[in-house]
Each structure stands twice: as C-alpha cells, then as structure tokens.
Amino acid sequence: MHKIYKKNLILNLIFFSFVIIFFSIPLLKYLSVNANVADFGFFQNEIFLISDGFYWRAFHDHINFISIAFSFIYKIFGQNFFIFILILQSFCLLSPLLFYKKNKKFLFLYLFFPPIWYINFNDFHYETLAYPIILLNLYLINKNSRYSFFVLLILPLIKETFAVLSVFILIYDYLINRNKLFFVKFSFVIIICVVYFFVILPGFHQGKELNDTVNFIIKNSNFSYIILLKVSTLFFIYIYFNFDLKKDKLIFINHIPYLLIAIILTNNHGYSSFSNHYFLIILPFIVYAYANNKNVIKLNFLSFDVLSFLRVISIIIFLPLPFSVIYYTDLNNYKIHDYINDFNKTKNFKNFIKKYDYGNVLLNKNVVIQNNLYHPYFHKSKSLKLFNQNNFYKNAEYTSFRNVNLVDIKPDLILISESKKCFNLDKSCKNVNLLNDQNYELIYKDSIFNLYELKN
Numbered sequence: 001m002h003k004i005y006k007k008n009l010i011l012n013l014i015f016f017s018f019v020i021i022f023f024s025i026p027l028l029k030y031l032s033v034n035a036n037v038a039d040f041g042f043f044q045n046e047i048f049l050i051s052d053g054f055y056w057r058a059f060h061d062h063i064n065f066i067s068i069a070f071s072f073i074y075k076i077f078g079q080n081f082f083i084f085i086l087i088l089q090s091f092c093l094l095s096p097l098l099f100y101k102k103n104k105k106f107l108f109l110y111l112f113f114p115p116i117w118y119i120n121f122n123d124f125h126y127e128t129l130a131y132p133i134i135l136l137n138l139y140l141i142n143k144n145s146r147y148s149f150f151v152l153l154i155l156p157l158i159k160e161t162f163a164v165l166s167v168f169i170l171i172y173d174y175l176i177n178r179n180k181l182f183f184v185k186f187s188f189v190i191i192i193c194v195v196y197f198f199v200i201l202p203g204f205h206q207g208k209e210l211n212d213t214v215n216f217i218i219k220n221s222n223f224s225y226i227i228l229l230k231v232s233t234l235f236f237i238y239i240y241f242n243f244d245l246k247k248d249k250l251i252f253i254n255h256i257p258y259l260l261i262a263i264i265l266t267n268n269h270g271y272s273s274f275s276n277h278y279f280l281i282i283l284p285f286i287v288y289a290y291a292n293n294k295n296v297i298k299l300n301f302l303s304f305d306v307l308s309f310l311r312v313i314s315i316i317i318f319l320p321l322p323f324s325v326i327y328y329t330d331l332n333n334y335k336i337h338d339y340i341n342d343f344n345k346t347k348n349f350k351n352f353i354k355k356y357d358y359g360n361v362l363l364n365k366n367v368v369i370q371n372n373l374y375h376p377y378f379h380k381s382k383s384l385k386l387f388n389q390n391n392f393y394k395n396a397e398y399t400s401f402r403n404v405n406l407v408d409i410k411p412d413l414i415l416i417s418e419s420k421k422c423f424n425l426d427k428s429c430k431n432v433n434l435l436n437d438q439n440y441e442l443i444y445k446d447s448i449f450n451l452y453e454l455k456n
Contacts, residue, residue, distance in 0.1 A: 011108075018111055019097075023090045025336065026120055030086060032342035033349070033448075035374040037386050040123035043067075044082055044379035047074050059204040063160040063196050064126055079376055082124075089124050095132035096284075099139070100291040109311070110287065113240065114318035115279055125277035126159045133158075134169075134284040138251075141173045142292075148173060149185050156189075160196045165257045165281060167193065172253050237283070240311055241290040248289040258282035342448075349449050353377045365412040373415055373449065383409065387416055414440060414452040 029035055042061075049057045051071035058067045074081045093116045100106050110116070119128065133154050140148035152169060155162035166189045174182040237243070258281040356362075357377055367381040378384060437452075444451035 015107065015111065019094065022094065022111075022117070022120060023087060025117075026086045026090060026123065027083065028336070028339045029121065029123070030082070030376075032339040033346040033375050034339055034342060034372055035376075036123050037369045037371045037374045037384065039125060041369065041374040041378065041384055043085075043124060044376065045381060045384040047071050047081075048379050051075050056204055059200050062126070063156075063163075063200055065157040066126070066129065079379070082376060082379075085124050089128045090120055092128045092131045093120050096135060096287050096291065099132075099135055103291055106291045109241070110291075112311075112315045114314060115237070115283065118318075119277055119279065122277070125280075127161075127277040127280040130155055130158045130162050131280055131284055134165075135288060137169060138284070138288045141169075141176055144177045149181075152189075156192050156196070160201065161257070161261060161278075161281065163189065163193045163196050164261075165254070168254050168256055172250060175250050175253070234282075236314070237286055240314065241286050242293075243286050243289060251285050251289050254285045255282050345446075345448060348446055349444065349451075350375070350377075352444050352451075366409050367413045367415070368411040369415040370417055370420070372420060373417055375415075378415075381413075385411065387414065410439070410454060412454045416450050416452075417448055418450060419448055 030040075035041070046057050046064075047067060047070050050067055051074050055068060058064050070081070070085075077084070094111075096110055097107055119125070133151060137148055137151045137155075140151060149170075152166055155166050155169075167186070170182065170186050170189055173179060174186075179185070258278070261278060261281065353375060354377065357380075360380065362378065362380050363382060365381050366383045366385070367378050368385045368387050369378060370387045439455055440452040441455055442450060443453045
C-alpha cells in the first residue's frame with residue numbers, strides 16, 4: 001500500500017511539474033522580448049485598433065468575431081489582457097486533461113505529446129480557443145444533447161475555418177444520432193459559410209486569390225512529393241494515439257477540412273507542420289477517439305512494445321524541454337535556455353521604448369519589426385508589419401466595403417537585430433542584419449536590438 005502511494009505521489013509530482021512548465025514557457029518567451037510579430041504582434045495590434053473603433057480589422061485577414069469581444073476586455077485590463085490570453089491558450093491546450101482525468105495513460109501520453117508544446121510555444125492563435133469547444137461538442141453529440149448545436153455555433157465566431165469544420169461536425173452528428181432537425185441546422189451553417197466566404201472576406205480581404213492554389217496544384221511538378229511530405233505529419237499523430245481508421249471511420253469525417261486546408265489546397269508547408277496552429281483543426285478528434293477507447297485505461301506508457309518505444313523516442317527528440325534533443329540545438333530558434341538571460345539583456349531596451357513612447361507617440365507610427373523581437377509596447381502602433389527587406393512599405397488601407405487596398409507606406413520605425421537570426425514559421429523572412437537605407441537613422445543599439453527611425 002505504501003509503495004502504491006509513493007508511486008502515485010511521484011507520478012503526480014512529475015505530472016504537475018510539467019503542467020507548470022507548460023504554462024510558464026509562453027510567458028517566459030513573451031516577457032523576455034522573444035515573442036513573434038507573426039502572429040502574436042498582429043493579434044495585439046488588431047485588438048488595440050478594434051478597441052479604438054476600427055472594427056473592420058476583425059475581418060481584414062481572417063474572420064474573428066471573437067476579437068471584437070476581446071477588444072472590450074482589453075479596454076478594461078489594457079496590456080495585461082495579453083498575459084491572460086497566453087494563460088488561456090495553455091489552459092485550452094491542456095483542456096483534454098480535464099475531460100479525461102480518469103484515464104491515467106492518456107494523461108501522461110497527452111501531456112508529453114510534442115505538438116501541443118510547439119503550438120503553445122509559438123505564441124497565441126485563435127485555433128487554441130476552439131480546442132475545448134470541439135471536445136465539449138463531441139461529448140454532447142455522443143450524449144445526443146440538444147445543446148450540442150448551440151455549442152457548435154461558437155466555432156464560426158472564432159475563425160472562418162471553423163465555419164467549414166462545423167459543416168462536417170453536423171454531418172458526423174447526423175450519422176451518430178439521426179437528428180430530425182439536421183437539414184435546418186445544416187442549412188443555417190451553410191448560410192454562415194456563404195456569407196463568410198462570398199460576402200465578408202471578399203469585402204475586407206486583400207490576400208491570396210483562388211487561382212494561386214489552382215496554379216500550385218496544376219503547374220507544380222513536385223505536387224505529389226509535397227503532399228506525401230505533408231501526409232507524414234498525419235502518420236505521426238495517428239501512430240502516437242493509435243488511431244483506428246476502421247473503428248473510428250465516422251469521426252474521420254471531421255478530418256476532411258484539415259486535409260483540404262493544410263495538405264491539399266495550399267503550397268504553404270507550415271500549415272501541415274505539427275508546430276502550426278492549423279494542426280488543431282484535426283487534433284481534438286484524434287484525441288477524443290483515443291481517450292474514449294476503454295481498452296487504454298491502464299497505465300502502460302513505458303511498456304516495451306514498438307509503439308511505446310516510438311513515442312518515447314519522439315518525445316526525446318521533439319519536446320522542447322531540457323531533456324529534449326532540440327533544447328541543445330538552434331533548430332527553429334527554440335532557445336528556451338536563453339530566455340532567462342534575455343530578461344536582463346532586454347532591460348535597457350524596455351526602458352528606452354518606455355521613454356520613447358512618452359505621450360503615446362507610437363499611436364502615429366507605422367512600425368516594422370523582425371519577427372522574433374516583438375515587444376508589447378509596439379501593439380499600440382498605427383500599423384505593425386513583419387520585416388522583409390524586399391517589401392516593408394505595404395499596408396492595408398480600408399476606404400469602404402469591398403475597397404481594401406495595399407498601399408505604399410514608409411515605416412516610421414524599423415526594429416531588427418544583428419545577433420538574432422531572423423526566424424519565422426510560415427512567412428517570408430530574410431536574415432538581414434543591417435539596414436542600409438539612407439532615409440533612416442539608428443536611434444538605439446545594443447547587443448540584441450537595432451532600432452531605426454525615419455528621418456524628418
């Protein structure tokens with residue numbers, strides 16, 4: 001009895017230690033000025049602009065109705081709201097631990113699942129908010145609850161991609177429960193999709209055209225190879241959670257949006273990476289299928305079967321923690337061990353920006369920043385853009401519905417680094433360390449930051 005108690009105590013200590021680390025890492029990254037402009041800086045700037053009355057910013061890139069609600073919370077708490085958002089993201093990613101807390105094997109298997117650490121590490125994205133909503137919806141569907149549809153309607157408010165996913169969840173619901181109101185619900189969600197993709201997005205968006213995707217599929221000679229490379233990500237998650245396609249064929253229906261968005265209809269390799277937030281479109285369904293498998297309740301995570309061995313190897317290689325291989329490399333800039341030192345190294349820069357922004361001068365500044373140098377003071381800028389030497393003068397300008405144009409704007413401030421490698425997840429990023437434009441003067445320099453200002 002004493003041995004069992006001691007074993008449980010040790011397991012609990014290990015478990016809660018990693019939960020604390022999980023919550024701490026994004027906060028450490030953010031507070032040490034290592035957060036990313038794309039997309040956390042964009043999100044903060046968007047929330048600020050919406051709170052200032054520019055409501056169209058909730059639709060100019062993606063459709064995020066929830067950002068309007070966030071803007072009101074931001075008005076109350078100010079910059080501290082973004083600390084709350086990072087904590088909320090960590091909570092959402094670990095929400096399956098609350099849903100399935102009696103399944104000991106699942107608790108440890110999920111807590112050590114590398115993708116959730118990477119997604120949590122790579123700053124806030126709207127997709128994380130949908131994660132517990134999807135799990136709750138699946139639970140209600142399998143209980144044939146009348147409330148499942150109302151929970152489902154929260155998803156399109158988070159992002160337009162979840163409007164598409166909602167269609168497939170409704171089909172899954174119908175196949176499970178044969179709901180008599182299916183066609184009414186289905187029609188309603190289809191109307192939402194039509195409004196989103198054929199009315200709102202064309203009215204506010206100035207991004208990719210559909211023919212970009214068509215040209216990628218038709219003209220790209222490496223299309224088959226690229227698709228195969230992307231599908232390998234699916235094999236990883238299917239193997240890790242022992243997904244049984246034959247047994248869980250109905251829940252597989254919900255995988256189709258991810259297959260379309262991240263694998264088939266884009267030439268962006270990052271979308272299919274398990275470090276990318278789009279991975280959360282498929283993850284809750286696989287997690288749900290595994291956690292509800294009654295044959296995996298017993299804790300045999302470290303058994304000597306091949307599957308368990310592969311899981312342990314993947315954790316050692318991929319998990320961005322001190323015992324991981326990645327911790328000792330520069331791969332993808334996951335230098336967590338440098339963040340504590342950066343607290344002290346960035347103090348002078350923080351003080352400089354605080355003095356520079358005296359009187360809220362940043363409100364009238366167009367700012368361009370190297371991706372991994374984001375400081376929260378810049379979220380109040382007139383515009384915030386990602387540094388790219390070949391094109392840092394473009395900004396979206398709204399004049400009226402269906403009239404959002406890209407216009408040339410000379411940035412007032414440019415923040416880059418000579419010591420930090422330019423790091424980005426899925427967008428163009430040039431490793432340019434020094435700005436040679438004669439229109440700018442260097443107003444701050446230290447071992448990390450070079451801040452340039454447009455000359456008068």
